[in-house]
Amino acid sequence: MKFECQACGGVVEYSAQLDKMVCAFCGCIFDVGEFDLAQEREAKAPDVVPIMAQDIMEYRVFSCASCGAEILINGVESSKFCAYCGQPAISFDRIAGELKPDYIIPFKVTKEYAMEKMSETIRKAKIQPEKIENFKVEYLRGIYMPYRLYDIEYYDDQVWRAQKEGGYMRSSKSYHRRVRYTFRDLGIPTASRLNDEISQRLEPFDTTAKVPFDSEYLSGYYADRYDKSAEETNLAAMAKAKELFNAGVRRTIDSSDPGNLDVTGPEVELLESSYVLVPVWFMTVKLDGEVYTMTMNGQTGKMAGALPVWKARECLCFAAFFTMFSMISISVFSCLMNMRVAGEQTGHMVLYSLLLLFIMVLTPFTYFKFRGVRRTYQMMRSRGLSSMVRER
Amino acid sequence: MRVIDYVFAIYLAFLFAALLILNRIGKNAIIGEVADEEEMYLDRPMQIEYQDDRVDY
Numbered sequence: 001m002k003f004e005c006q007a008c009g010g011v012v013e014y015s016a017q018l019d020k021m022v023c024a025f026c027g028c029i030f031d032v033g034e035f036d037l038a039q040e041r042e043a044k045a046p047d048v049v050p051i052m053a054q055d056i057m058e059y060r061v062f063s064c065a066s067c068g069a070e071i072l073i074n075g076v077e078s079s080k081f082c083a084y085c086g087q088p089a090i091s092f093d094r095i096a097g098e099l100k101p102d103y104i105i106p107f108k109v110t111k112e113y114a115m116e117k118m119s120e121t122i123r124k125a126k127i128q129p130e131k132i133e134n135f136k137v138e139y140l141r142g143i144y145m146p147y148r149l150y151d152i153e154y155y156d157d158q159v160w161r162a163q164k165e166g167g168y169m170r171s172s173k174s175y176h177r178r179v180r181y182t183f184r185d186l187g188i189p190t191a192s193r194l195n196d197e198i199s200q201r202l203e204p205f206d207t208t209a210k211v212p213f214d215s216e217y218l219s220g221y222y223a224d225r226y227d228k229s230a231e232e233t234n235l236a237a238m239a240k241a242k243e244l245f246n247a248g249v250r251r252t253i254d255s256s257d258p259g260n261l262d263v264t265g266p267e268v269e270l271l272e273s274s275y276v277l278v279p280v281w282f283m284t285v286k287l288d289g290e291v292y293t294m295t296m297n298g299q300t301g302k303m304a305g306a307l308p309v310w311k312a313r314e315c316l317c318f319a320a321f322f323t324m325f326s327m328i329s330i331s332v333f334s335c336l337m338n339m340r341v342a343g344e345q346t347g348h349m350v351l352y353s354l355l356l357l358f359i360m361v362l363t364p365f366t367y368f369k370f371r372g373v374r375r376t377y378q379m380m381r382s383r384g385l386s387s388m389v390r391e392r
Numbered sequence: 393m394r395v396i397d398y399v400f401a402i403y404l405a406f407l408f409a410a411l412l413i414l415n416r417i418g419k420n421a422i423i424g425e426v427a428d429e430e431e432m433y434l435d436r437p438m439q440i441e442y443q444d445d446r447v448d449y
Contacts, residue, residue: 121423125420125421126420126421157442171447171448172447172448173445173446173447173448174445174446174448175444175445176442176443176444176445176446177440177442177443178440178441178442178443179438179439179440179441180438180439180441181434181436181438181439183433184433186433200426200427200429201424201425201426201427202424202427203427203429203432204427204432240429244429244430244433244434247430247434248430248434248438249438251430251434252438252440252443253445254445294423295424302424303423303424304423304424305422305423305424306421306422306423307420307421307422307423308421309417309421314413314416314417317412317413317416318409318410318413321408321409321412321413322405322406322409325404325405325406325408325409326401326402326405328405329401329402329404329405329408330393330398330401330402330405332401333393333397333398333400333401334393334397337393337394337397355400355404356400358404359400359403359404359407362404362407362408362411363407365411366407366410366411366414369411369414369415369418370410370414372418373414373417373418373422376422
């Protein structure tokens with residue numbers, strides 16, 4: 001299926017800049033919603049032709065409405081471009097019926113802006129100069145990713161209890177709260193390929209800008225459909241609401257240490273959920289032979305990604321820091337060992353123990369920090385993410 | 393100073409250096425802040441129906 005220009009018959013695409021449908025050939029501009037999908041559908045023969053091997057390969061074939069070439073779509077795609085004539089194409093069976101989204105947040109960031117900003121970020125990055133010189137944008141794809149938005153009413157009767165012991169005294173503080181809060185448009189990504197780490201870095205999306213779904217917005221872009229079940233996303237939404245609610249209640253307690261949540265009995269009501277498509281720009285970049293995926297929020301222009309580290313420079317910095325800290329640390333330990341309190345070499349033991357305690361706290365902190373950085377890199381260089389862009 | 397003190401001192405230095413480098417990488421190479429979900433979703437005041445704070449000894 002494609003949208004044809006009423007003047008020249010060319011293919012019409014959605015323009016993020018104008019928020020209109022624009023003909024790629026004659027430049028005619030049309031309002032979104034001007035094309036009557038139902039009529040076009042009736043006029044044309046069904047364009048989806050399932051193939052025999054679809055159950056095995058999880059691909060379907062449909063004919064391009066422009067040139068007639070056969071286009072393969074995988075299990076989660078709704079729209080893509082014809083590999084032969086390059087025209088945008090939308091698969092009807094994926095956007096109709098039960099899979100039809102309720103809302104869509106249209107692209108606001110244009111392809112040119114996304115390309116310019118992403119390239120500028122790479123050029124300005126503190127990475128190896130040779131890599132920047134040889135960097136090559138492989139693909140830049142605008143993809144609508146599926147989200148589910150929830151309205152949830154959360155009510156809980158909570159008691160937070162903090163216990164403090166000091167000498168013979170043992171005090172207990174309790175904070176009792178009965179609180180109600182309604183979450184609006186709580187977003188949960190429903191495509192497994194857009195993992196939580198990426199979506200958290202791409203958010204927030206301004207959900208007030210969402211409009212009722214119209215397939216015309218898909219023209220010129222790719223679109224994925226959800227592959228997580230409703231049960232799975234419902235549970236994720238409930239868990240998120242619980243975490244946020246508890247954090248919110250904690251904030252109402254006027255104490256730096258509200259203690260632990262001791263009594264809770266939440267009542268959660270799912271008021272409404274809607275299926276919405278959000279705009280994301282994906283770019284795969286080849287830097288010195290390695291592929292990195294960068295993403296950009298197609299509504300706000302916020303970027304998320306990980307660039308290669310200039311290993312030689314970081315190693316040099318590490319060596320410098322390590323030498324400097326070693327000297328300081330050895331001096332501190334040496335001073336402690338030689339310290340005399342009232343003629344006895346005992347007072348330093350307190351400070352020495354504190355230092356060891358400090359090391360014990362710092363070790364897991366450093367480990368988790370390292371794990372976080374490594375996870376981000378693994379995610380941004382994962383084959384799943386880059387193949388999602390490259391296979392289109 | 394004993395050998396064990398040198399080990400502790402050097403290990404502490406290693407931890408500090410590693411933290412600094414990880415922070416540098418996080419700042420220079422990782423793009424995009426993780427969104428503050430509390431700020432996003434707890435943007436309205438919570439409706440407190442009952443409140444009682446007490447100290448017991």
